[in-house]
Amino acid sequence: MTGLLAYLDPGSGSMILQIIAGGVAAVAVTAKLYWGRLLKFLRIRKDEPEPPKAEPARGSE
Amino acid sequence: MSSPAETSATSQLEPGSFRDPESRVFYAGDEVYRALSPDGLSDFEALRESGLLDDERIVRTAIADDTAALRGLLVHEPAAVLRHERVPFVSYPYEWTFSMLKDAALLQLDLLLAALERDLVLKDSTPYNVQFKGARPVFVDVGSFERIREGEPWVGYRQFCMLYLYPLLLQSLKDVPFHPWVRGSIDGMTPAQMRALLSFRDRFRRGLFTNVFLHARLERRYADRPEQVKQEVKRVFKKELFVANVRKMRKLVERLTWNPPEGVWTAYGERNSYTDDDARRKDDFVREVATSREWGIVWDIGCNNGRYSRIAAEGARTVVAVDADQGPVELLYRDLRADGNDQILTLTMNLADPSPGLGWRGLERKPLAGRGRPDLVLALALVHHMAISANVPVKEFVDWLASLGSALVIEFPTREDPMVKKLLAPKREGLHPDYELGFFERTLGEAFEVERSERLESGTRVLYFARPKRG
Numbered sequence: 001m002t003g004l005l006a007y008l009d010p011g012s013g014s015m016i017l018q019i020i021a022g023g024v025a026a027v028a029v030t031a032k033l034y035w036g037r038l039l040k041f042l043r044i045r046k047d048e049p050e051p052p053k054a055e056p057a058r059g060s061e
Numbered sequence: 062m063s064s065p066a067e068t069s070a071t072s073q074l075e076p077g078s079f080r081d082p083e084s085r086v087f088y089a090g091d092e093v094y095r096a097l098s099p100d101g102l103s104d105f106e107a108l109r110e111s112g113l114l115d116d117e118r119i120v121r122t123a124i125a126d127d128t129a130a131l132r133g134l135l136v137h138e139p140a141a142v143l144r145h146e147r148v149p150f151v152s153y154p155y156e157w158t159f160s161m162l163k164d165a166a167l168l169q170l171d172l173l174l175a176a177l178e179r180d181l182v183l184k185d186s187t188p189y190n191v192q193f194k195g196a197r198p199v200f201v202d203v204g205s206f207e208r209i210r211e212g213e214p215w216v217g218y219r220q221f222c223m224l225y226l227y228p229l230l231l232q233s234l235k236d237v238p239f240h241p242w243v244r245g246s247i248d249g250m251t252p253a254q255m256r257a258l259l260s261f262r263d264r265f266r267r268g269l270f271t272n273v274f275l276h277a278r279l280e281r282r283y284a285d286r287p288e289q290v291k292q293e294v295k296r297v298f299k300k301e302l303f304v305a306n307v308r309k310m311r312k313l314v315e316r317l318t319w320n321p322p323e324g325v326w327t328a329y330g331e332r333n334s335y336t337d338d339d340a341r342r343k344d345d346f347v348r349e350v351a352t353s354r355e356w357g358i359v360w361d362i363g364c365n366n367g368r369y370s371r372i373a374a375e376g377a378r379t380v381v382a383v384d385a386d387q388g389p390v391e392l393l394y395r396d397l398r399a400d401g402n403d404q405i406l407t408l409t410m411n412l413a414d415p416s417p418g419l420g421w422r423g424l425e426r427k428p429l430a431g432r433g434r435p436d437l438v439l440a441l442a443l444v445h446h447m448a449i450s451a452n453v454p455v456k457e458f459v460d461w462l463a464s465l466g467s468a469l470v471i472e473f474p475t476r477e478d479p480m481v482k483k484l485l486a487p488k489r490e491g492l493h494p495d496y497e498l499g500f501f502e503r504t505l506g507e508a509f510e511v512e513r514s515e516r517l518e519s520g521t522r523v524l525y526f527a528r529p530k531r532g
Contacts, residue, residue, distance in 0.1 A: 007081050008185050012290040013252075013280030014219035019270050019294065020279075021309070043415035 081184070084204030086145075093147050094125060095204060096139035104181075104207040105143065113206070118168060119144035120201045149202060149379040149406070150358060152337050154188040154224065155244035156416060158391040158410040159232050160398070161198070161318040166225040168198045170311045173217075176302050182209045186217030188224050189426075194377075195403035196394055202321075212295035218310075222250030222272060230269070230428035231258065233317040240409070241462065247420050252277035259521040265496035268313035268460055289346070321388030329366045329392045331421045339517045343472070344372060346515055346524045347439065351376035360435040360467075362412055363443030367393040367405065373439060374404050381435070385411040413451035414442075434466055441472045442480075448496045449484040455495045463508035469527045473501050478521035493524060498523065513529050 039045040072094075077088035085100035087094050097105055109113050114122060117397040125144040154162055165188050173183045183205045190202035215221075227250040228239030235258065242250055256277040264270045283290055347369050351359070361370040364382035366389045374380045384390050387409040394407040410416060410429070419426040438463065447453045462469055474481050475498050485493070505511060509527035516523045 007083075008216055010214060010216040010322050011219040011280060012283035012287045013278075014222075014276065015214045015290055015294045015446060016279050016283055017276050018214045018218060018302065019297060020275070022306050038526065 093145040095143040099140040102140040108206040148192040155240045186221035196397035227255040325388030357436045359437045361439040380405045437468045
């Protein structure tokens with residue numbers, strides 16, 4: 001398995017688009033996270049007990 | 062190259078399965094097989110170990126033991142051969158109604174998400190990998206599953222847009238049937254073409270700016286830099302991004318809707334409930350033939366709301382219900398889907414312009430009659446549309462039915478029938494002299510053995526049950 005891609009041409013523009021579209025999603029998720037923290041900080045939303053850790057995230061470090 | 066001695070005398074390659082070098086479909090006897098390359102086999106084993114192969118949305122598949130007869134079918138020597146469950150009748154996306162294409166799209170995305178959870182992917186996104194068992198979509202290309210590679214984007218994204226998303230958008234947003242587009246181009250609609258069909262306002266609709274407008278622009282901009290893009294994508298792309306993109310696409314597809322015009326709904330309901338004497342006798346006639354023996358495949362051509370398809374299903378293994386009008390077929394599909402029906406396959410196709418052979422050598426997609434002959438054909442309230450609206454000579458239509466080699470139930474509405482009068486009204490006086498009861502009966506008698514006939518109460522409609530000549 002040397003090549004990255006299969007028999008189908010994924011299209012250069014289509015690949016770039018996925019990064020951009022995914023990037024927008026990533027920003028949205030981050031923003032949501034900080035919004036939650038802000039609400040907690042302002043005591044609008046109460047702290048919830050930490051849910052048990054489902055699976056350890058595969059860190060890149 | 063393969064020599065005839067290397068392939069089994071009875072095995073026959075599926076001419077539509079050549080694009081993926083890792084797997085190739087062929088037939089031997091009544092069975093469907095798939096030869097796998099060594100890489101294809103490793104991917105298949107990963108799929109099997111993941112447990113996903115046993116999912117009921119995927120065609121039943123097992124490893125076949127005999128591989129000796131298959132040398133030379135693939136670019137690489139086959140490492141293994143799979144045996145697939147046979148789909149009762151093959152159909153193509155340009156014959157499906159809106160909801161069928163949408164359900165196939167959702168199946169594609171759901172299986173991709175399930176695959177990603179198991180570190181697998183689907184290497185392509187073509188609706189030709191989905192078949193219908195009745196109203197239930199089944200994924201048939203087991204060779205599409207492969208192990209995910211680090212930094213791999215959604216390779217099938219562009220294909221998904223071209224063959225699923227854009228055709229669905231076209232019909233959903235513009236009320237333009239996608240069928241001529243999909244039938245006219247085996248690869249579907251390009252981002253640039255789809256973009257050209259949208260208005261300025263459309264770019265503010267959910268999902269359209271990225272998947273159409275931006276997609277078309279980026280495609281143009283990066284067209285001449287594939288190597289550079291590939292390296293860059295590999296560096297930054299993460300599986301999480303892949304999953305997020307597929308989920309977003311699923312949400313977008315889920316939201317798309319299309320409904321037949323209001324008149325179709327009314328007619329659909331009315332025809333299901335009519336109870337006059339003619340209708341009851343027609344029901345009985347069809348039911349008697351349908352249940353007189355066990356039929357394999359029944360075609361109900363001109364099925365309308367599927368009233369007779371349902372009756373035929375009482376005595377048949379599979380019914381293929383075809384109508385040129387997508388509206389009633391769409392409503393029929395929705396009803397059958399709600400019932401969990403896996404016996405009646407709904408298709409929309411103009412019989413005066415039926416699906417031809419398409420693709421490479423005209424063999425990748427088969428014409429209607431090339432996908433398995435019917436055992437019984439129902440042609441009810443159809444011949445006048447073929448003869449008068451589509452100008453097909455009566456004799457040619459009957460000869461075409463005879464060429465199918467199957468038994469036939471046919472209804473002939475006479476020239477006095479209100480519907481026939483309506484169809485003849487705009488035409489010049491004296492046209493269609495061949496549309497006449499006596500001529501029809503002679504023609505039918507020449508091509509078939511007519512077993513019985515019945516004139517309905519109203520007197521303007523005659524039913525026939527006929528068998529092909531020569532036993």
